[in-house]
Structures are given as C-alpha cells and as structure tokens.
Amino acid sequence: MGKVIIIGAGGVATVAAHKVAKNADVFSEIMIASRTKSKCDAIVKAIGNPAIKTAQVDADNVDELTALFDAFKPDLVMNLALPYQDLTIMEACLKSGVSYLDTANYEPRDVAHFEYSWQWAFKERFEQAGLTAILGCGFDPGVTSIYTAYAAKHHFKEIQYLDIVDCNAGNHHKAFATNFNPEINIREITQKGQYWEDGKWVETEPLEIHKTLTYPNVGPRESYLLHHEEIESLVKNYPTIRRARFWMTFGEEYLTHLRVIQNIGMAGIEPINYEGHQIVPLQFLKAVLPNPQDLGANYDGETSIGCRIRGIGKDGKEHTYYVYNNCSHQAAYEETGMQGVSYTTGVPATIGARLFMLGLWKRPGVWNVEEFDPDPFMDELNKQGLPWHELHDCDLEL
Amino acid sequence: MGKVIIIGAGGVATVAAHKVAKNADVFSEIMIASRTKSKCDAIVKAIGNPAIKTAQVDADNVDELTALFDAFKPDLVMNLALPYQDLTIMEACLKSGVSYLDTANYEPRDVAHFEYSWQWAFKERFEQAGLTAILGCGFDPGVTSIYTAYAAKHHFKEIQYLDIVDCNAGNHHKAFATNFNPEINIREITQKGQYWEDGKWVETEPLEIHKTLTYPNVGPRESYLLHHEEIESLVKNYPTIRRARFWMTFGEEYLTHLRVIQNIGMAGIEPINYEGHQIVPLQFLKAVLPNPQDLGANYDGETSIGCRIRGIGKDGKEHTYYVYNNCSHQAAYEETGMQGVSYTTGVPATIGARLFMLGLWKRPGVWNVEEFDPDPFMDELNKQGLPWHELHDCDLEL
Numbered sequence: 038m039g040k041v042i043i044i045g046a047g048g049v050a051t052v053a054a055h056k057v058a059k060n061a062d063v064f065s066e067i068m069i070a071s072r073t074k075s076k077c078d079a080i081v082k083a084i085g086n087p088a089i090k091t092a093q094v095d096a097d098n099v100d101e102l103t104a105l106f107d108a109f110k111p112d113l114v115m116n117l118a119l120p121y122q123d124l125t126i127m128e129a130c131l132k133s134g135v136s137y138l139d140t141a142n143y144e145p146r147d148v149a150h151f152e153y154s155w156q157w158a159f160k161e162r163f164e165q166a167g168l169t170a171i172l173g174c175g176f177d178p179g180v181t182s183i184y185t186a187y188a189a190k191h192h193f194k195e196i197q198y199l200d201i202v203d204c205n206a207g208n209h210h211k212a213f214a215t216n217f218n219p220e221i222n223i224r225e226i227t228q229k230g231q232y233w234e235d236g237k238w239v240e241t242e243p244l245e246i247h248k249t250l251t252y253p254n255v256g257p258r259e260s261y262l263l264h265h266e267e268i269e270s271l272v273k274n275y276p277t278i279r280r281a282r283f284w285m286t287f288g289e290e291y292l293t294h295l296r297v298i299q300n301i302g303m304a305g306i307e308p309i310n311y312e313g314h315q316i317v318p319l320q321f322l323k324a325v326l327p328n329p330q331d332l333g334a335n336y337d338g339e340t341s342i343g344c345r346i347r348g349i350g351k352d353g354k355e356h357t358y359y360v361y362n363n364c365s366h367q368a369a370y371e372e373t374g375m376q377g378v379s380y381t382t383g384v385p386a387t388i389g390a391r392l393f394m395l396g397l398w399k400r401p402g403v404w405n406v407e408e409f410d411p412d413p414f415m416d417e418l419n420k421q422g423l424p425w426h427e428l429h430d431c432d433l434e435l
Numbered sequence: 436m437g438k439v440i441i442i443g444a445g446g447v448a449t450v451a452a453h454k455v456a457k458n459a460d461v462f463s464e465i466m467i468a469s470r471t472k473s474k475c476d477a478i479v480k481a482i483g484n485p486a487i488k489t490a491q492v493d494a495d496n497v498d499e500l501t502a503l504f505d506a507f508k509p510d511l512v513m514n515l516a517l518p519y520q521d522l523t524i525m526e527a528c529l530k531s532g533v534s535y536l537d538t539a540n541y542e543p544r545d546v547a548h549f550e551y552s553w554q555w556a557f558k559e560r561f562e563q564a565g566l567t568a569i570l571g572c573g574f575d576p577g578v579t580s581i582y583t584a585y586a587a588k589h590h591f592k593e594i595q596y597l598d599i600v601d602c603n604a605g606n607h608h609k610a611f612a613t614n615f616n617p618e619i620n621i622r623e624i625t626q627k628g629q630y631w632e633d634g635k636w637v638e639t640e641p642l643e644i645h646k647t648l649t650y651p652n653v654g655p656r657e658s659y660l661l662h663h664e665e666i667e668s669l670v671k672n673y674p675t676i677r678r679a680r681f682w683m684t685f686g687e688e689y690l691t692h693l694r695v696i697q698n699i700g701m702a703g704i705e706p707i708n709y710e711g712h713q714i715v716p717l718q719f720l721k722a723v724l725p726n727p728q729d730l731g732a733n734y735d736g737e738t739s740i741g742c743r744i745r746g747i748g749k750d751g752k753e754h755t756y757y758v759y760n761n762c763s764h765q766a767a768y769e770e771t772g773m774q775g776v777s778y779t780t781g782v783p784a785t786i787g788a789r790l791f792m793l794g795l796w797k798r799p800g801v802w803n804v805e806e807f808d809p810d811p812f813m814d815e816l817n818k819q820g821l822p823w824h825e826l827h828d829c830d831l832e833l
Binding site for chain 2: 212213293294297298300301302303305309311312314316318321322324325326
C-alpha cells in the first residue's frame with residue numbers, strides 16, 4: 038500500500054486515474070496534479086470518487102513540484118505530463134525522496150531528439166537515495182519491452198531479430214487529427230528514422246522505409262520504420278539482438294496531411310515573431326487541431342501492437358514468436374472516456390505503479406521496464422484490460 | 436499632370452510605383468504610404484528616384500488618411516493596400532476631395548464575401564463631390580473587363596457568352612506558396628463558386644466545376660470555376676450576356692495543400708484564443724508561408740489571362756473571339772523585382788491612373804472600368820508591358 042500522485046490531466050492521465058482508482062488494494066491515497074486544476078477536478082468527477090485529491094502544479098518548476106511532494110508525501114510519482122518535463126520531475130523526486138515512473142523519454146523542447154542518456158544520467162543519484170525510477174512504462178515503450186523480456190525469459194536463448202509493430206486501425210471520422218498530443222506526434226514522425234543493425238545505428242530519411250504488414254483482426258496496413266526509444270534500451274539489455282526496428286502504420290491521407298503541414302511551415306518548432314509574440318508554429322497548430330481527448334466518442338476500430346521476434350529458442354533451434362495486444366477504441370472509451378491510444382498507455386503505467394507498490398518492481402536506481410521481472414506484469418495485463426496473445430513459429434513477414 | 440499617392444507597399448504597389456515613376460509625363464509628384472514606412476522607403480530606393488515621397492499611414496483609419504491627403508493634396512489615390520481597406524480609403528477621399536482608384540473590391544475581414552454593393556453605394560457621394568472613383572483596375576478585375584468592353588465596342592453587337600480564363604503556368608520552385616497575399620488568396624478559393632446564367636446566379640460548391648482548357652504558349656491546364664467580382668459588374672453593364680463564368684488554373688499539389696490547410700483548421704478566419712491572444716489562424720498561416728514578394732527571383736514560366744467570348748458580331752452572325760495577354764514572370768521580375776502576378780495587377784492600375792490624369796477616364800461617380808472608353812487603355816497595355824493578342828472565330832473549348 039502506498040500514496041501515489043499522478044502528474045498530468047490529459048488522455049493518458051485520465052485513463053491511469055480511472056485504473057489507479059480501481060486498484061484501491063494497493064493505492065491508499067491518490068492525487069492528480071496538473072497546470073490546470075479544473076482538468077484534474079473534471080477527472081475526479083468522471084471517476085466519481087471524491088476521496089481523490091487534486092492540485093495545481095507547474096511541472097516545469099522543480100520548486101513547485103518539491104513543495105507539492107513535501108506536502109502530499111507520495112511514495113510514487115506517475116509522470117503522465119509531457120516528455121519535456123521528465124527531468125524537472127525526476128529532480129523534484131530526488132529532492133523530496135519519492136520514487137518515479139514515466140511513459141516516454143525526455144525530449145528537449147527546442148530540438149526533437151529522443152534518447153535516454155539524459156534520464157540514465159540520474160542512475161547513481163536514485164541508487165544512492167534508495168529510490169526507484171521506472172522509465173517508459175506505457176505501451177511502446179513499456180509493454181513492448183516487457184513482451185521482449187518475457188520472450189527472452191521463457192522462449193529464447195538468443196533474441197536475434199526484433200521488430201516492434203504498432204498499428205492503429207481505428208477511425209476517428211475526422212479529416213485530420215493526431216491520436217495523442219499533436220506536437221509530440223508530429224515531432225516524432227517528421228524525425229529521421231533509425232534502427233539498430235550489427236552493433237550500430239542505421240539512419241534513414243523520415244518515413245523512407247516502409248512495407249505492408251498484416252495485423253491480427255485488422256489485415257494488411259502500410260507500416261513505416263521510425264526511431265522509437267525502446268530500441269535504445271532493448272539492444273543494450275539484450276546484446277544478442279542483431280537487428281531491432283520499430284514500425285508504425287499510417288494511412289495515405291494522414292501522411293499527405295503531414296507532408297503539407299511540413300511544407301507550409303506549421304510543423305516548425307522554432308518560434309516566429311507574430312505581432313510581437315513569439316509563437317511556435319507547431320504549438321499554434323496544436324491549438325487549432327482537434328484535441329485528441331475529444332476523439333473518443335466517435336472512434337471505432339482497434340489498435341494492434343506487438344513484438345515480432347526471431348532467434349534461437351531454448352531448444353537451440355531457430356524459432357519465431359509474435360506476441361501482441363489488440364485494443365478496441367470503443368471499449369476503452371466506454372470504460373474511461375478516452376480512446377485506445379490513451380488507454381494502451383495509461384493501463385501499463387498503472388500496472389507498473391501497482392507492481393512498485395507491491396514491492397515487485399522496486400529497486401534503487403533508474404530502470405527501463407525490461408530490467409524487471411516481466412511475469413507479474415504479463416499477468417496483470419490480462420487482468421487490467423490489455424490481454425495478450427501469442428503465436429509461435431509463425432510467418433513474421435520481416 | 437497631377438499628384439498621385441499610392442497606398443500599400445506590397446508586390447502590386449511596388450510594380451505600380453515603378454511604372455508610375457516611368458510615366459513622369461503625367462505624374463507631377465508621387466508619394467507611397469503604408470503602415471510600415473520602411474517598406475515604402477525600400478521601394479523608392481529600388482526605383483532610384485529620391486523625389487518620390489513616403490509616409491506612414493494606417494489605411495484602416497479614416498482620420499489618419501484624411502490628414503495625409505490634406506497635407507499632400509493628391510489628385511488621385513491609388514489604393515493598392517488590402518481589399519479590407521477600400522471603404523475607409525474611399526471615405527477619406529470624399530472628406531479630402533481626392534479621386535480614387537483600386538484593383539479589388541471591398542471585402543469585410545470577418546466574412547469572405549465578394550460583392551460590389553458596398554462600393555457602389557458611394558456613387559452619389561462621389562458624383563456630388565465631382566470626384567472619380569475607378570473600381571477594379573488590375574488585371575482581373577480590370578483588363579478582363581476592358582477586353583470585354585473592347586470586344587463589345589469593336590466586334591460584337593451582342594455578347595452572349597463570356598468566359599474569363601486565368602492561367603498561372605509559372606513555377607516558383609517552392610513546395611507551397613500563394614502568388615499574392617495568402618490570406619486573400621485562400622479566402623477567395625475556399626469560397627463557394629458562382630456564375631451567371633439566364634439572368635441569375637448559379638452557386639457551386641468550392642472548386643466543384645472544372646475542365647481542361649488550353650492556354651496559348653502554355654498548353655492544357657485544369658481550370659476551376661470560381662466566383663470573381665468582375666462578373667458582377669459585367670453582366671450588369673452588358674445585359675445581353677446569357678452566361679458569364681470565371682476560370683482559374685490550379686495544380687493538383689496546390690489543391691492538396693489547400694484541402695489540408697482547410698482540414699487542419701488553418702484557413703479559419705475566426706480568431707482563436709491562443710495563450711491569451713486572439714489570433715486568426717489564416718493570418719498566422721500567412722506569417723509562416725513564404726512572402727509572395729519573395730518568390731520573384733526563382734519564378735519562371737508565364738501567366739496567360741484573357742476573355743473567351745461568343746455572341747452576335749457586327750455582321751449579325753455568330754462569332755467567337757479570344758483576347759489575352761501572356762506575361763513572363765522572369766521579365767516582370769527583371770523590370771520591377773516582382774513576379775508576374777503582381778506585375779499584371781500593378782501595370783493596369785498605373786494605366787488607369789495615367790488615363791485619369793489625362794482626363795480620358797475622369798467622370799464624377801463610382802465606375803467599373805468597362806464603363807470607360809477601352810481604346811486608350813488597350814493602346815497603353817501594348818506600350819506599358821502587357822501586350823495583348825486576339826483570335827477570331829477560334830475554338831473556345833467552352
């Protein structure tokens with residue numbers, strides 16, 4: 038049992054708050070804090086549990102965070118705010134003696150650059166403070182890393198080829214909308230791609246490499262190779278991996294919109310002077326686009342995310358393995374008021390927090406999720422709404 | 436001979452200033468005034484004639500305009516600012532006793548709505564003041580209306596079918612840019628279309644009607660039916676016209692960009708609240724897009740704009756007639772530093788002002804250009820850089 042504070046009041050935080058509230062056996066007290074307190078209050082109202090506390094906090098401000106943590110005295114901070122704020126929240130956790138969990142790696146505001154080094158640099162300080170930091174505990178990163186750890190523990194002596202495949206086959210019936218924070222989404226996709234092969238990173242032009250992959254219960258979808266942060270820690274923790282790649286599906290219309298958004302300069306992250314105000318085009322675009330949290334009501338279809346693995350099995354022979362989850366946008370919306378993309382991130386964060394509270398995932402230092410025992414997490418996935426399926430010796434298409 | 440003031444410092448104003456300076460036989464003194472005086476000074480520097488005066492003025496502000504006119508005492512105001520400002524400038528002209536010329540009809544900022552009624556309402560006041568107002572003296576409206584008047588005067592007893600065809604076959608080698616003020620351009624194109632047939636307006640969905648037309652020295656180009664303001668006055672002044680339409684060419688990529696700009700909400704003209712500031716998405720987009728005035732240096736290809744007319748000739752038989760101009764972007768740039776779209780608007784404005792100064796186009800009231808004698812204007816077009824060509828009894832494709 039322990040006290041938890043959720044930072045953030047977006048789609049993922051909303052899902053996590055619903056789920057944390059349902060795990061009352063391990064969470065003794067819950068607080069939701071964000072820049073806008075009224076959003077936190079709205080989540081509490083939707084959950085219908087007035088015992089959940091709320092607070093206003095600027096997650097960019099270490100002093101404000103520290104003051105809040107010192108007052109509420111949580112055992113764990115679930116950082117479900119923006120990836121820009123990972124470092125300030127980790128800093129405040131160290132100052133206040135609180136453990137930490139997040140779902141996406143730190144990214145500086147002024148340059149779209151995804152790597153773990155900034156957060157891994159906190160390792161010794163968390164160790165010395167006797168505090169746990171669990172990094173990347175969403176779906177991808179998160180469940181995909183745990184799938185890999187599970188495959189390594191039970192099915193493979195050597196994982197050699199890993200392809201993480203992320204398909205959103207949902208339809209929100211809008212001309213254009215992003216499924217999560219459009220600023221973060223567009224920064225991610227307009228980046229150069231990269232993958233790991235033979236001990237080094239291979240860089241690609243943005244969306245340069247793509248192929249048609251077939252997803253369970255969905256069918257064929259064009260899938261694009263992106264850089265994704267979990268590859269960075271997985272190839273470190275599983276050095277037998279010869280090649281690790283991340284694929285995400287995009288529709289043609291989505292990519293056309295994205296191309297135009299770049300062509301017209303609205304994906305820019307450098308501020309421009311507009312009538313005396315410094316305005317970042319991408320942030321202004323975010324304000325004009327539909328709010329991803331409002332997509333849920335008309336969202337149908339499902340997501341399908343998993344790991345396709347090839348390597349040497351426990352029997353010394355080559356095997357393939359595909360482990361995945363399909364999540365229905367409608368079911369997610371009915372349970373939490375949010376669509377599947379928020380749901381698949383918020384539920385794993387809750388499971389990570391649960392395992393921390395149970396002492397199963399508690400160890401001083403800074404850890405990626407594959408460094409903990411995957412078994413209790415895999416059990417919880419089936420119980421908490423993200424059941425998984427596995428195929429052995431199947432055609433991986435890759 | 437007379438004194439002229441040019442309001443505006445964009446591409447069209449720059450071209451007009453160059454051309455007015457070359458018509459020193461009729462313009463005794465020249466002033467350029469705009470919101471940003473440094474832009475006016477830059478134009479004077481480019482022309483290299485330090486006798487041209489400059490001034491700062493807010494064209495939305497009648498009092499500021501009146502004070503400027505009272506001080507400089509121009510005979511004619513050439514309004515080459517935004518169409519939003521037509522009414523304030525006309526009002527100031529009446530107060531100061533100055534004649535008026537513009538190139539585009541008034542349009543309210545808050546609703547994209549193009550019609551002459553607002554400006555025609557000034558007719559009696561200009562008549563009573565003994566002042567001339569010349570409306571729509573650019574290329575289209577402007578030269579296209581004069582082409583029609585010329586056809587009616589010399590070739591047709593009855594014009595029955597009029598198709599104005601506007602092709603920009605230039606290439607600015609940018610992923611996306613508009614050829615004139617993007618705000619005005621996008622407002623125009625995203626409007627519903629309309630044309631005149633059998634005594635009434637027929638409305639179409641935006642860009643609903645299109646067909647391939649062949650342009651001289653250019654070839655076939657997909658052409659889209661738009662509403663354009665000159666149709667409104669031409670069907671009034673030539674009541675024998677059974678059908679009058681306006682066509683403009685767009686490339687597929689341009690239309691894709693336009694569709695996305697609308698889908699993502701960036702064509703919106705309603706302000707949104709962004710961090711406490713009221714910002715109109717389309718105006719912000721304008722600030723992010725390339726400035727049309729900067730396109731000239733790499734612009735190649737040409738424009739081709741004309742009138743395709745069918746009706747009963749002076750001989751009582753059915754005839755067709757096609758009168759047009761082709762304008763090279765490079766030649767326009769070399770002469771004035773601006774591309775062809777600015778050039779084809781700024782030159783006719785200068786010719787209108789010249790004819791006013793010569794007393795040939797001077798008559799109390801508010802007039803569309805086809806209500807004046809087209810012959811001296813047609814002569815000047817050949818002399819001032821926009822030579823025209825005509826085809827008789829040709830295939831109009833329409």
